[in-house]
Amino acid sequence: MIQKYPSVLLENAVNEFAKLPGVGRKTALRLVLHMLRQSENSVESFSSAILTLKKEVKYCKSCYNISDDDICPICANPARNKSQICVVENIKEVMAIENTSQFKGLYHVLGGIISPIDGIGPGDLQIESLVDRISRGGIDEVILALSTTMEGDTTNFYIYKKLAPFDVKVTMIARGISIGDEIEYADEITLGRSIINRTLFNESFNL
Amino acid sequence: MIQKYPSVLLENAVNEFAKLPGVGRKTALRLVLHMLRQSENSVESFSSAILTLKKEVKYCKSCYNISDDDICPICANPARNKSQICVVENIKEVMAIENTSQFKGLYHVLGGIISPIDGIGPGDLQIESLVDRISRGGIDEVILALSTTMEGDTTNFYIYKKLAPFDVKVTMIARGISIGDEIEYADEITLGRSIINRTLFNESFNL
Numbered sequence: 366m367i368q369k370y371p372s373v374l375l376e377n378a379v380n381e382f383a384k385l386p387g388v389g390r391k392t393a394l395r396l397v398l399h400m401l402r403q404s405e406n407s408v409e410s411f412s413s414a415i416l417t418l419k420k421e422v423k424y425c426k427s428c429y430n431i432s433d434d435d436i437c438p439i440c441a442n443p444a445r446n447k448s449q450i451c452v453v454e455n456i457k458e459v460m461a462i463e464n465t466s467q468f469k470g471l472y473h474v475l476g477g478i479i480s481p482i483d484g485i486g487p488g489d490l491q492i493e494s495l496v497d498r499i500s501r502g503g504i505d506e507v508i509l510a511l512s513t514t515m516e517g518d519t520t521n522f523y524i525y526k527k528l529a530p531f532d533v534k535v536t537m538i539a540r541g542i543s544i545g546d547e548i549e550y551a552d553e554i555t556l557g558r559s560i561i562n563r564t565l566f567n568e569s570f571n572l
Numbered sequence: 573m574i575q576k577y578p579s580v581l582l583e584n585a586v587n588e589f590a591k592l593p594g595v596g597r598k599t600a601l602r603l604v605l606h607m608l609r610q611s612e613n614s615v616e617s618f619s620s621a622i623l624t625l626k627k628e629v630k631y632c633k634s635c636y637n638i639s640d641d642d643i644c645p646i647c648a649n650p651a652r653n654k655s656q657i658c659v660v661e662n663i664k665e666v667m668a669i670e671n672t673s674q675f676k677g678l679y680h681v682l683g684g685i686i687s688p689i690d691g692i693g694p695g696d697l698q699i700e701s702l703v704d705r706i707s708r709g710g711i712d713e714v715i716l717a718l719s720t721t722m723e724g725d726t727t728n729f730y731i732y733k734k735l736a737p738f739d740v741k742v743t744m745i746a747r748g749i750s751i752g753d754e755i756e757y758a759d760e761i762t763l764g765r766s767i768i769n770r771t772l773f774n775e776s777f778n779l
Contacts, residue, residue, distance in 0.1 A: 369670055371632075371663065372640045374625040381621040384614075386606050392594075394664065399593050400622055401629060401638075407591075408626040412619045414588040415607055418581040419615040422608060425578075431608075433579045456578065457601065463576055 427498070429474040429491045431456050439463075439472060446470045448505040452495065452524060454478050454517075458510060470508075473498065478511060478520040487523055495524065499531050509537040539564075634705070636681040636698045638663050646670075646679060653677045655712040659702065659731060661685050661724075665717060677715075680705065685718060685727040694730055702731065706738050716744040746771075 370376035375397065382393035400408055424430065425437035428450075432438070439445060439459075449470025453459055459472050475490040498504065507528060511517035525535055541559035542551050551559075577583035582604065589600035607615055631637065632644035635657075639645070646652060646666075656677025660666055666679050682697040705711065714735060718724035732742055748766035749758050758766075 369667065371644050371646065371666070372625075372629065372638045374621075374628055374640060375638050375663075378621040378625040381618040384618070385603050387599075387602075394667075395594075396592050397622065397625065398662070398664065401626060403626075405626055408623055411588040411591070412623040414581075414585045415604065416615055416619040418579075418585040418604065419608060419610075419612055421581055422579070431579045431582050433581060437578050439578065456582075456605065459578070460576065460601075 424474075428472045429476060429494065430459055430472060444469070448503060449508065450495075450498065450504055450506070451508040451510050453510050454512065462510065468508075470506075475511075475520070478514075478516045479523060480516045490520075492524060492527060496527050499528060499533055504533050506534045506536060509535065513540060631681075635679045636683060636701065637666055637679060651676070655710060656715065657702070657705065657711055657713070658715040658717050660717050661719065669717065675715075677713075682718075682727070685721075685723045686730060687723045697727075699731060699734060703734050706735060706740055711740055713741045713743060716742065720747060 370379065378397045378400075379390060379393045382388055382396050383390050385393075388396070400411065403411075423432050423435065425432040425440055426435050427440045428437060430437045430439065434441075446469045449468075450473050451462065451468055451470060452473045452475060453462070454475055454477060456474060459474060462468050462472075473491065473495045475492065475495075477485050477490055479485060479487055479490065495507075499507065507524075509521050509524065511520055521537065528535055539562065540555065541562065542548060542555060548556065577586065585604045585607075586597060586600045589595055589603050590597050592600075595603070607618065610618075630639050630642065632639040632647055633642050634647045635644060637644045637646065641648075653676050656675075657680050658669065658675055658677055659680045659682065660669070661682055661684060663681060666681060669675050669679075680698065680702045682699065682702075684692050684697055686692060686694055686697065702714075706714065714731075716728050716731065718727055728744065735742055746769065747762065748769065749755060749762060755763065
């Protein structure tokens with residue numbers, strides 16, 4: 366369907382919004398017309414927020430999380446356990462894990478996972494800097510928390526091999542049946558792994 | 573769920589994106605992180621496209637459609653039938669009707685519909701300017717193409733009364749069973765109206 370826009374300015378704005386992931390041209394038009402109904406101040410703060418972020422964003426020099434300073438609030442927090450490092454793909458996973466309040470150590474944000482099809486190799490990720498952190502000592506455990514996909518597993522194994530020379534425990538987050546899920550409908554691989562990796566009943570509930 | 577952002581700049585950008593209709597905080601974060609992965613040039617053109625539109629947008633002085641010039645391309649087109657005016661709520665409806673290629677007249681964009689609950693009265697819409705256009709003569713037919721909602725009907729009746737003093741035919745777009753819809757599942761009101769407003773079989777197909 367060829368959409369004819371009555372204004373080039375409008376068309377440009379729709380084109381830009383339509384570049385966002387999951388935003389088609391109809392949604393883009395709806396968003397742009399919504400912005401048009403807002404005050405000029407609102408549009409200015411929208412417009413400048415994203416540009417300022419892009420121009421001034423910093424990454425923590427230790428864990429590569431997004432940060433306003435050279436060291437992110439998590440790494441700078443003296444209450445965190447500095448002997449544990451949780452390796453994640455991106456800042457979204459940091460936020461998800463932080464929301465559980467179950468982890469008090471530090472993070473290491475890879476900035477992606479190894480994916481040959483997308484042209485992303487180990488050199489494009491923060492893996493060397495992870496090895497550097499471990500080599501400096503003081504780390505007891507590295508927890509791998511990547512997605513259970515072929516790319517995630519590849520990255521897990523790559524990091525595992527890179528860390529083999531060091532005296533550090535490498536663990537990965539538990540895979541099993543989601544809480545609230547029915548066993549009947551679980552996929553075979555997850556169900557199989559949940560049996561292999563079964564945990565002591567009393568330990569699971571701190572009895 | 574309280575999300576803690578590691579960066580105020582990031583949080584600002586997420587807040588701005590989350591103001592868009594239909595965009596929650598999770599989607600906003602996804603969109604912002606996507607923008608962060610783009611080049612600074614890309615973010616600049618995104619940022620400036622919406623701001624330029626807001627600052628420089630014009631509305632056609634005749635039909636109030638969005639336009640880059642004082643008169644929009646539709647009003648300026650000598651091939652259009654200047655004796656027919658189709659009244660629509662917004663520019664989205666102009667684009668939808670233009671896509672059908674079934675209308676060769678001009679438009680009049682109200683900029684909304686009468687909605688007391690949202691504090692929108694006739695004075696907030698381009699109704700006086702429509703009456704002005706009609707009063708200048710040369711218009712044979714006004715086609716009302718507003719939504720079939722209480723607000724749409726209120727606006728239809730208001731315009732109908734305003735146009736009563738003029739020698740102009742006021743029509744409205746046909747309401748009936750959508751093409752491809754099964755009659756069994758049509759709602760009663762639509763089905764009832766489709767019987768009342770039945771059309772001659774041969775005329776419907778230009779036989």
